[in-house]
Amino acid sequence: GAGVSQTPSNKVTEKGKYVELRCDPISGHTALYWYRQSLGQGPEFLIYFQGTGAADDSGLPNDRFFAVRPEGSVSTLKIQRTERGDSAVYLCASSLGREGLLKFFGPGTRLTVL
């Protein structure tokens, strides 16, 4: 597709379960970013990939959160032992390189933890 895509668009899970959220960046974009937007807040940085490696994971809130990008394209954000406070919209963005201008965000995955 032409833009960043994210699946699923909505995910409802129970407290304590494991979830995976997927991001397909724009073809050819080497940099990929995950952000999280909680209700009533602006997006908050989680992690940045350059190619296959996590160049900056300083925004991950705790060790229940993990993200991978094994082939330098699709990325998966993994959340273990979900908590109600993890409920948010998880946004993915990509860019050609580390020029840093985040122009292209995906539509997000709305995660609800019951």
Next chain:
Amino acid sequence: DQQVKQNSPSLSVQEGRISILNCDYTNSMFDYFLWYKKYPAEGPTFLISISSIKDKNEDGRFTVFLNKSAKHLSLHIVPSQPGDSAVYFCAASKDSGGSNYKLTFGKGTLLTVNP
């Protein structure tokens, strides 16, 4: 501690008039600023940005003004159109050091443009 503040949760203007969206920041290390527009169920869409070496940047109907001494920026939309109705986010980064992907966002302002 909110480093980027958008103190107006909402703003309503008439079609054809000017919309002025305001943003304040507290961290003097911020030197690059961006505005995004967000429709429901969509990701943020980049609108316009400004570096701290400038005090104004214009792109079509959108102009961003930066007042570094006041740590204040504003987005002007002229003329406003009903399709501009959306949530607008102000964001800031520390461009130096290569960490300009790490944006700090405000909470957003809901703009409604009435026909």
